[in-house]
Amino acid sequence: MDSVRSWLRRRIDSIQTDQQVRTDGGTASEVSQGERRSGLGRYLDSDAVESAPFWLPSFLLVGLFVYGAIVWNVIISLTDYEGLGDPQYASFDLENYRQMLQETGSYSFTNAFVNTIVLLVAFTLICLAFGLVVAILVDRDIRFENTFRTIYLLPMSLSFVVTAKMWLWMYSSNGGFVNRALGVVGIGPVNFIRNPDPNVQLAAVVFALIWQFSGYAMVVYLAGLRAIPDEHFEAARVDGASIVKMYWRVVIPQLRTATVSASVVLMVFGLKAFDFLRALYGNDTPAVGTDILPTYMVRVAFGDASRIAYGSAVAVVLFALAFSIVLPYLYSEYRRGAL
Amino acid sequence: MTQTRLDDDGLSLDRIGIYAILLGLVVFYLLPLEAGIVTSFKTMRAYGQTAPFLPALGGFTVAQWSSAVDQLSAGLFNSVLMAVPATVFSALLGSMTAYGLTNIDWRGQVGVYVLFVAGIFVPYQAVLVPLKRFWSQWAPLHIWLEPIWNLTGLGTDYAGLLALTITHIAYGIPICTLLFRSYYKSVSDEMVEAARLDGASIRRIYRRIILPLSVPMFAVTLIYQFTQIWNDLLFALIIVGPGDASVITQSLIGIGQSEAVTNFPLQMAAAFVTALPTLLVYIFFGEQFAKGVTA
Incomplete structure (x- = not known):
């Protein structure tokens, strides 16, 4: 720390001397600077404007590609554009949204919506529970902690496309590991990926996603556990609380912030599962009934049907779903002063 | 402990x-x-x-790997061409944005910052249709930059790769800004204040104080961002599409699909060729990756 401080000192000193050299020779610019200190001039000199070169380019990029695109998408969702020529921005209606609610069956919006909720809730809850248990185990002063942590987090660094290929092989009913293991106890072989029951397929997908992301929940919880002062553990022990009671009453309530931020991030990853499903099924259409909103949207908008405006409307719903989770989280972070 | x-x-x-x-x-x-x-x-x-998890002593071959490298080499090249600049620029812009919104105090900066942070959570689907139209109708790089595609011999397909790079930069800025901001908050305000009182300009403070201090954070951000961009499939599918400029995740999906019997050895070799850059980055910089995901 001290070395950093003295290094900073030296830096500032060097800047100072640089600056002095410059002001010595620059009387003209000093005068013009003095003149500008009124009205518009003062505004132009303000920190917001002076710092603009740093944040404005990013702001424009994000404004155009993220927010501009979101607004444009909402507008397209109100048209009946199907990919030929330009969208007609003359008349707007909610026809696409009405169609969404009317569709029924295994390739419908309703089915995809329900699947999305089931996948997100199951995936997030199991990841959190599993991650918490592992974090508690790793937190008990074990050796090679870093090695364990590195291995548990490894699947998260892999692409969905890669992990989908691996699980395709794990689940294969033609010699894959899972079916071999089930065969030992006399079950199967089960066709997980192309099972006629969509629930089996979804469960297989959720299991693979948990494999990939529970390490993340573990790392977040481990950091949360480390932030709890040792005295709290000590006090609970002096009170004679059992280990289970200590964690339930003392430790877990203090992990609220870790839980909230981990679940938001996990849900965002859950919504990116498009890549996973796409790689698993190899084309636009997942097997019957396993659509989630992200795959459904891409299929209706960019598949053979090319119902672009309808796809935009589905995307609006997906966006609303994501932000109904994210906005309360951001607001609470803002209140906490963490932004 | x-x-x-x-x-x-x-x-x-x-x-x-x-x-x-x-x-x-x-x-x-x-x-x-x-x-x-x-x-x-x-x-x-x-x-x-043989059992799926046991090596086959009699039937060892590297044929699958050489076939996978053969089929993926074009995608590998395209992915590097796209991911490296996209990673560097989004990290650099993220660092500059975080500096402008953290170490320089001005009214309303939290509002601007919230817009950046919310951008992290936008599902890609919500922007796909407009992005596709933007790059094909409004900013047709394949026409605008035609001389470049002809001169370099890459072909107009690569306009899609450039569009993908720019899109990834824009979508990487929010998370990079968040990572750098949490780090810059810990930089002492007094230092920046003192430098300003001594007459250093905002640019000079960034170059001489903040940037040198950011090196460890650049490691975290570059590693996290590279992994994210390399691993993405959805943007590539929509913006680049099939063709010469396909990135490696696109090529991986198609491998072994045409064969009658699923060739899992080939698919596994291809999966590892695709994962190799991120695996290497993880093995050598696992600590930084962990910091990136927990920030």
């Missing part, structure tokens, strides 16, 4: 139990990778005859 959290010292049954569970978890997390690696070195015959 202090001893207070321990209920017992040394090797008791409890401790052995914990280590057994942790080792079991190691098997759980590594098994799909291990099964993939051993399978990728098997001949099709050995693959049919």
Whole structure:
């Protein structure tokens, strides 16, 4: 720390001397600077404007590609554009949204919506529970902690496309590991990926996603556990609380912030599962009934049907779903002063 | 960690139990990778005859790997061409944005910052249709930059790759800004204030104080961002589409699809060729990756 401080000192000193050299020779610019200190001039000199070169380019990029695109998408969702020529921005209606609610069956919006909720809730809850248990185990002063942590987090660094290929092989009913293991106890072989029951397929997908992301929940919880002062553990022990009671009453309530931020991030990853499903099924259409909103949207908008405006409307719903989770989280972070 | 959290010292049954569970978890997390690696070195015959997680001593071959590298080399090249500049620029812009919104105090900066942070959570689907139209109708790089595609001999397909790079930069800025901001908050305000009182301009403070201090954070951000961009499929599918400029995740999906019998050894070899850059980055910089995901 001290070395950093003295290094900073030296830096500032060097800047100072640089600056002095410059002001010595620059009387003209000093005068013009003095003149500008009124009205518009003062505004132009303000920190917001002076710092603009740093944040404005990013702001424009994000404004155009993220927010501009979101607004444009909402507008397209109100048209009946199907990919030929330009969208007609003359008349707007909610026809696409009405169609969404009317569709029924295994390739419908309703089915995809329900699947999305089931996948997100199951995936997030199991990841959190599993991650918490592992974090508690790793937190008990074990050796090679870093090695364990590195291995548990490894699947998260892999692409969905890669992990989908691996699980395709794990689940294969033609010699894959899972079916071999089930065969030992006399079950199967089960066709997980192309099972006629969509629930089996979804469960297989959720299991693979948990494999990939529970390490993340573990790392977040481990950091949360480390932030709890040792005295709290000590006090609970002096009170004679059992280990289970200590964690339930003392430790877990203090992990609220870790839980909230981990679940938001996990849900965002859950919504990116498009890549996973796409790689698993190899084309636009997942097997019957396993659509989630992200795959459904891409299929209706960019598949053979090319119902672009309808796809935009589905995307609006997906966006609303994501932000109904994210906005309360951001607001609470803002209140906490963490932004 | 202090001893207070321990209920017992040394090797008791409890401790052995914990280590057994942790080792079991190691098997759980590594098994799909291990099964993939051993399978990728098997001949099709050995693959049919051996257990998925055991190496085949008789039927060892690197043919699957050389075939996978052959089929993926174009995608590998395109992915590097796209991911490296996209990573560097989004990290650099993120650092500058965080500096402008953190170390320089001005009214309303939190509002601007919230817009950046919210951008992290936008599902890509919500912007796909407009992005596709933007790059094909409004900013047709294949027409605008035609001389470049002709001169370099890359062909107009690569306009899509450039569009993808720019899109990834825009979508990387929010998370990079967040990572750098949490770091810059810990930089002492007094230092910046003192430098300003001494007459240093905002640009000079960034170049001489903030940037040199940011090196460890650049490592974290570059690693996280590279992994994210390399691994993405959806943007590439929509913006680049099929053609010469396909990135590696696109090529991986199509591998082994046309064959009548699923060639898992080839698919596994291809999966590892695709994962290799991120695996190497993770093995050498795992610590930084962990910091990136938990920030």
